[in-house]
Amino acid sequence: xxNEWLQIVLIILAPVIGGLIAGFExxxxxxxxxxIGPPLLQPFYDFLKLADKRKMMVHSTHVFLGLxxxxxxxxxxxxxILGGDLILVIFLHLLSSALLILAGYSTRSxxxxxxxxxxxxxxxxxxxxxxxxxxxxxxxxxxxxxxVIFSSGESLILKMPLxxxxxxxxxxxxxxxxxxxxxxxxQEITGGAEIExxxxxxxxxxxxxxxxxxxxxxxxxxxxxxxxxxxAGLVVGVFLYVNALDNSSARVNYxxxxxxxxxxxxxxxxxxxxxxxxxxx
Amino acid sequence: xxxxxxxxxxGPVIVSGLLFIxxxxxxRILIITAAVVFSSISVYLITRTDQSLQIAVPAFMxxxxxxxxxxxxxxxxxxAYRRKNLLVGIMTILQLAGTIWLMNQPAESAGFVFNxxxxxxxxxxxxxxxxxIIAVYSIRYMEEEPCSGLRxxxxxxxIFWFIAVMNLVVASDNLEFFFLFxxxxxxxxxxxxxxxxxxxxxxxxxxxxxxxxxGGIAILxxxxxxxxxxxxxxxxxxxxxxxxxxxxxxxxxxxxxxxLVKGAQMPFSKxxxxxxxxPTPVSALLHSSTMVKIAPFVILRLSPALQGTAVSxxxxxxxxxxxxxxxxxxxxxxxxxxxxxxxxxxxxxLMIMMAAAGTPVTMAAALxxxxxxxxxxxxxxxxxxxxEREFHLKQSTDMDRLAERGPVTxxxxxxxxxxxxxxxFGAFIGKWFSIESMGGFAQTSKIAGALVIAxxxxxxxxxxxxxxxxxxxxxxxxGNDDRAKPEHIHPIYRFTNYILLVLxxxxxxxxxxxxxxxxxxxxxxxxxxxxxxxxxHGSLHIGNMSMPLLPLAIAFFLLPVxxxxxxxxxxxxxxxVKEYMCGEKVNYSFSSYYFSVEKITPWFTVxxxxxxxxxxxxxxx
Numbered sequence: 001x002x003n004e005w006l007q008i009v010l011i012i013l014a015p016v017i018g019g020l021i022a023g024f025e026x027x028x029x030x031x032x033x034x035x036i037g038p039p040l041l042q043p044f045y046d047f048l049k050l051a052d053k054r055k056m057m058v059h060s061t062h063v064f065l066g067l068x069x070x071x072x073x074x075x076x077x078x079x080x081i082l083g084g085d086l087i088l089v090i091f092l093h094l095l096s097s098a099l100l101i102l103a104g105y106s107t108r109s110x111x112x113x114x115x116x117x118x119x120x121x122x123x124x125x126x127x128x129x130x131x132x133x134x135x136x137x138x139x140x141x142x143x144x145x146x147x148v149i150f151s152s153g154e155s156l157i158l159k160m161p162l163x164x165x166x167x168x169x170x171x172x173x174x175x176x177x178x179x180x181x182x183x184x185x186x187q188e189i190t191g192g193a194e195i196e197x198x199x200x201x202x203x204x205x206x207x208x209x210x211x212x213x214x215x216x217x218x219x220x221x222x223x224x225x226x227x228x229x230x231x232a233g234l235v236v237g238v239f240l241y242v243n244a245l246d247n248s249s250a251r252v253n254y255x256x257x258x259x260x261x262x263x264x265x266x267x268x269x270x271x272x273x274x275x276x277x278x279x280x281x
Numbered sequence: 282x283x284x285x286x287x288x289x290x291x292g293p294v295i296v297s298g299l300l301f302i303x304x305x306x307x308x309r310i311l312i313i314t315a316a317v318v319f320s321s322i323s324v325y326l327i328t329r330t331d332q333s334l335q336i337a338v339p340a341f342m343x344x345x346x347x348x349x350x351x352x353x354x355x356x357x358x359x360x361a362y363r364r365k366n367l368l369v370g371i372m373t374i375l376q377l378a379g380t381i382w383l384m385n386q387p388a389e390s391a392g393f394v395f396n397x398x399x400x401x402x403x404x405x406x407x408x409x410x411x412x413x414i415i416a417v418y419s420i421r422y423m424e425e426e427p428c429s430g431l432r433x434x435x436x437x438x439x440i441f442w443f444i445a446v447m448n449l450v451v452a453s454d455n456l457e458f459f460f461l462f463x464x465x466x467x468x469x470x471x472x473x474x475x476x477x478x479x480x481x482x483x484x485x486x487x488x489x490x491x492x493x494x495x496g497g498i499a500i501l502x503x504x505x506x507x508x509x510x511x512x513x514x515x516x517x518x519x520x521x522x523x524x525x526x527x528x529x530x531x532x533x534x535x536x537x538x539x540x541l542v543k544g545a546q547m548p549f550s551k552x553x554x555x556x557x558x559x560p561t562p563v564s565a566l567l568h569s570s571t572m573v574k575i576a577p578f579v580i581l582r583l584s585p586a587l588q589g590t591a592v593s594x595x596x597x598x599x600x601x602x603x604x605x606x607x608x609x610x611x612x613x614x615x616x617x618x619x620x621x622x623x624x625x626x627x628x629x630x631l632m633i634m635m636a637a638a639g640t641p642v643t644m645a646a647a648l649x650x651x652x653x654x655x656x657x658x659x660x661x662x663x664x665x666x667x668x669e670r671e672f673h674l675k676q677s678t679d680m681d682r683l684a685e686r687g688p689v690t691x692x693x694x695x696x697x698x699x700x701x702x703x704x705x706f707g708a709f710i711g712k713w714f715s716i717e718s719m720g721g722f723a724q725t726s727k728i729a730g731a732l733v734i735a736x737x738x739x740x741x742x743x744x745x746x747x748x749x750x751x752x753x754x755x756x757x758x759x760g761n762d763d764r765a766k767p768e769h770i771h772p773i774y775r776f777t778n779y780i781l782l783v784l785x786x787x788x789x790x791x792x793x794x795x796x797x798x799x800x801x802x803x804x805x806x807x808x809x810x811x812x813x814x815x816x817x818h819g820s821l822h823i824g825n826m827s828m829p830l831l832p833l834a835i836a837f838f839l840l841p842v843x844x845x846x847x848x849x850x851x852x853x854x855x856x857x858v859k860e861y862m863c864g865e866k867v868n869y870s871f872s873s874y875y876f877s878v879e880k881i882t883p884w885f886t887v888x889x890x891x892x893x894x895x896x897x898x899x900x901x902x
Contacts, residue, residue, distance in 0.1 A: 055855045059758060061684075061847045063855075068843045075839060079832050087716055088704065088832060094745065095703045095840060102695075102847075105753035106684070109860035113753070117874050120749040124742045131716065131738035138720040195861055266735070274731045277723050 011078045018210025019043045021217070025243055032247045043210070050206065053199035058107045063201040065103035070204040072096035073211045080218055083147025086134040090127065093215065097123060100205070104193030115192015118183040121254050125180070125261040126170040132269040133163045137222075139276040146222065155226040157234065162272035164223050168241065169265035173257065175216055176209075177242055179249040180257045188251070282330055285322050286397055286452070289405060292319060293445035300438045305430075309420055312437065316413030319444070323409040327402040327799060333806065335393035335454070342394070346461050350380050353464055357494070360471075366487050372494035376464075379501040383457070386508055396454035396518060399806035403648065403799070404451035404578055410784075411570045411655050412444045414777050415663070419562040421773040422666055426560060428477075436476060440566065443469040447571055451578060456507070456515040460500045463539065466572055467493035473563040474556045485555030492552040496542030503532035503539075517582055524586035533583055534592045534900045537637075538893065541596075544576025544629045546603045547889035553626060557618040561666030564618055569625050569658040576629055577647055580636035585808055588639030591899040594726050599892040600634035601733035603627070605740035606885045611747050612876040615676050617665050620751060621658065624701070627740060628654050634733070635715055641812045641824040643718045644804045645796060650711030653788060654701070660781040661697040664690055667774050680751075684758040684848070687768040691755045692848045693778055696841065698748040703840055705789055705833035712741060717826055750874060789837065793821040793830060 010017075023040040030037025039045075057063045076092035079085075097119065104116025134144060140159050141148050149156065157164050173180040184192050197205050220238045224231030252260075296315045300308050354377050361370035419440060423433045446469060450462035467490065475486030507515040512523060520536075523529045545553035545568075556568045566572070580587070580596070587593040604627050611623030628650065635647035667690055668674040672683065684691040700706040704713075716737055723730025788795060793816045801814035801823070815822055820829045 056858045057852065057855050058858060058860055060850055060852045060855075061756070061758065063852065064847045064850050065843075068839065068847070072839045072843075075832075075835060084829060084832060087713055088829070091704050091709065091713065092832065092836065095836065098699065098703060098745075098749070099839075099843070101749055102752060102756055105749075106756045106758060107860055108682075108757055108759055109862070111861060111863075113757075116749075116753060120746050120753075121874070124746050127742040127745075128735070128738035131741070132735060135716070135720050135723070135734050135738075138717075139723070144717060144720075190861070190863075198858070262739075266739075270731065270735050273723075273734065274728065277727050277731055 007081050007083075011074075011081050014074065014077055014081075014214045015207050015210050018213040019047070019207070021213040021239075022210055025213075025239075028240070028243050029247055032244060047203065047206065050203050051200055055200055056198050057201055058109070058196045062103050062106045062196060065099050065106060066197050066201055067204045069096055069100040069103065070208040070211070072099055073208050073215070077211055077215050077218070080146060080215065083145060083150065085144045086137060086146055087131070087144050089146070090130050090134060094123065094127065096208075100193055100208070107196045109196050111189045111191070111195045112193055114189045115183055115185075115195065118185075118189075118254055119193055121258065122173050122180075122183045125258055126173045129166050129170045129261065129265050129269045132266070132273050133160075133167060136160050136163050136269070136273045136276050139273065149222055149225050153226045155224050155230055157223040157230070160223075160272050160276065162268050162275070166265045166269035166272070167219065167223075168238065169268070170261055171216055171220075171238065171242055172245060173261065175212060175242060177246040179245070179252045180261075181246075181251055182254045182257055185251060282326065282334055282397075283336075285326055286334070286336070286395075289319060289322055289409065289448045290445060290452075293441045293448070297438045297441035297445065300441065301434055308434070308437065312416050312420055312441075315441065316416050319409040320413045323402070323405040327399075327406050330402060331802075333396065333398035333401075336395040336397070337393045338395075343457070346457055347380070347384055350457075350461055350464070351377075353461070353468065354380060356468075357490070360487075360490070364483065364487055366491070368491040369487055369494065372491050372498065375498050376494060376501060379498070379505055382505060383501075383508065392455075392514055392516065392519075394455040394458050395449075395452045396516075397452055399803040400578070400581060401451050403803045404574070405448060407574060407652060407655055408444065408447045408451070408571050411659050412440070412447070412566055414780055415562050415566045415570070415659065416440050416444075417773060418565075418663055418666070418777040419560075421771050422560065422562055422670065425670055432476075436473075436560070439469060439472055440562070443473075443566070443572075450575065454516045454518055456500065456504045456517070456520075459517075460497065460504065463500060463543070463575070464494075464497050466543075466567075466575065467497065470556065470567050470572060473567060474559045476559055476563065479558075482558045485552075485558050488555050489552040492542060492549050495549075496539040499535045499539040499542070503535035506532050506535070521583070521586050530586075530590065530592060530900045531897075533586050534897055536579060536583060537587070537592065537596060538896065540576040540579035541599075541633065541893070543579075544573055544633055545626050546576075546600065546630060546633070547606060547626075548886040548893075549889075550603075550607065550623075550626045554619060554622050557616070557622050561618070561662055561669065564622075565659050565662035565666075568622065569662055570655040573625065573629055574632075574651055574655065577632035577636045577651055580633050581644060581647060581807055584636055584639035584644065587637055589725075592896065593637045593639060594729055595892065595896045595899055596637040597634050597722065597726075597733055598729045599889075599896065600630040600637070601736035601740075602888060602892065603630035604634070605736040605743070606882075606888070608740040608743035608747065610878055610882050610885065612743060612750075613878045615875075617668070617675060617680070617751065618662070620747060621661055621665065624744060624747065625654075625658060627744060628658075628701070631712065631715055631737070635711070635718070638718065638722055639808070640718065640721070641801075641804050641808065641814075642714060642721075642826045644807065645800055645814070645823045646711045646714035646718060648800045648803060649714070649792075649796070653706065653711065653785065656781055656785050656788070657697050657700045657706070660700075660778065660785070661694060663774070663777060663781070664694050664697065667770060667778075668694075671768075671770055671774075680754045682757055682759065683755050687770075688848050689767045689775075690770070692845060693782065694755055695752050696782070696844060698752055699840060699844065700785055702745050702748055703836075705836040705840065706785070710792060710828070710833075712737075713828070714823075714826065716741075721825075786841065789841075792833075796821060796823065 022043045027037040073096035080089045101116045104112045176184040221231040224234045357373040446465045453459040471490040504515045542549045607627035614620045632650045635643040797814045805812040820827045
């Protein structure tokens, strides 16, 4: 019973947690660059600042789809935290991305279009790996339900280390971190699909990114679900890894990204699946 | 029940004849009435019937079938001669040889010829409802076709004649009857692809002809094999009984080959892509919604014999490959109808795969996919036609800013694509079950299973990329004029669109009811074993698989409702800005991404041929 309350609190507070992650991220990145960095609550200050701006939009379809992107993502996250079916979670996440991609396409802005194109391509880069990961979990647990991962008490990382490595390879794509941040690419396409949002409407897309943080790190936590300490350790480790990578690498173009995720990450996840099927791991 | 079935067999033929004679105004009424009547009958049959019905025919009908076969083959021969087409000629000669050999065999004991079971009733529903909608739609579409009045009558007539043939082909139990009707669907597709009589239409219709004839030869070979071995009656029912005995897997595999050809699996996908030159109702009817569904239908029929055999493993691996390969090939396409065609090939592969796996869950997935893919693809094709006729658009890149000129059409197409891709739509549910049930398949067939899962994952992601590409062009709009005024399209177009939309949404809402009440009995009757399907604790259970319904119900508000709202919602009291152009004043033409895939696609054909060889080899060895 207590567990259910925890889940609900987690879901409701997810944007706040995501915001804190974002704030922490900025500090960590700054420290890696020997800067002090902004205060932890800087994302929330930005949030308040945005709310105060003049309301502007390109057209209503665009801003509405942006808002719905946020809601859909929150919903996908809720299903994940409540222990729902992993395949369903992946597709609900796809649904939320689809809404942002549609928003990106709906304006007549080149940057927005380019960003939406690249987001669609990013989906091709990470989705197959996630599905293979989910099927591997099924092979081990006999169920696609996330709740079974928790109740089984086993740590998946021991059973599927390669899938975890594949996840590490695609996380920068999903979190839009360098070297795979083509979809956002501030210096190049000025934020991609996000560019035409402003003020209060940008809020939705901005906080959706916080939710994506929580979503991704929850996926990481699943690998250590059997042992909360291990899970937390993994999350911290992956957090440091993603930010160190973001700091130390240059952006590649989308072809190189696709070549890497399809050519390396996918086979790695596939080998893990094969090993699980053959009961070697 | 009996008179209704006769009505479904003979009714469309009569309508088809009448359409030739009657004047235009009366034929309109006749078409609409016929569409309503046949759909109602098919709905009535599947809701009210529990028993299967076997129909025998008088002995002379068997003779008539042989004569009809010969007449048809002579016609094909004449086509081959007139068009100087060698391949059609070869296929015809082979078929002719087989038919003549069969004629000289002693007549077998005539059991029943038609077997109207649950699966057949399900197909009746699919065929008559969707074909009815398309027939009504064609009334308007053909008015604008640049051809003579007689040709227009001929077109409508062929459509109804085709509906009759389809009803007959799914009801046939006797393989000789099945062969004849299978060939008649081939004939229909040949006639309708060549309808526009220009050079490319003729060329593509001949390709469709010889490829589908190859499927016919496979059926003929199966019949000859059964006769030659004195295996008794050549019928599906009998074949399923004896298939377990050693040596009788070959006819099953041959029938599966025929199905794969009809289902346009590589390397036979070429005919379906070429078929897109035909008028749009034809593409919708034959090449997406109904005729190609013969493929998963036949595999479903054979599934009790296929389950767990090497043949089924090869089919599953093969269709997994086709699913990914077709999705990949589609990425270089720009013509809207060709994009639809490729995605049809891919999704047919998925349906066939699910049917071949032959467990209750996978069969449910196959049936759900067949039903909802039929509806969604039909909707998309009808709108492809509307875009051609009302907006003069064929290339997906030209569709830029359709959202301004035709917000309703743009919404419907977006809806149609997303209904193939995302929760909570039926087609998504099918895909979801596919992934989940392949997990079970992988536990038994290890490496093949893992490869198939990888193929589905890749193919699915590529299909989403493909759909986004089209939707992206459609949904773009200018900020200057925010008001979306629904465009005026012809009432018939609007009406047919709305019916399909309602069916898709209703199917989505009533999915658990649909599965437990209608699809589960179909599966139980086909597999001849009880199937558990029930709803409890807010999730739908089929076999050992369960699907939570609440997330889907919420997804319903997140997708269809949001999409509709996004098209028409308007925020007031918000200032407008121009798009950020980085300070430049250049007019950009918006386009989408392309992948050049030409280097790899020829290998797909090779791989396809190898798979077909393997399929027969595993049986013989």
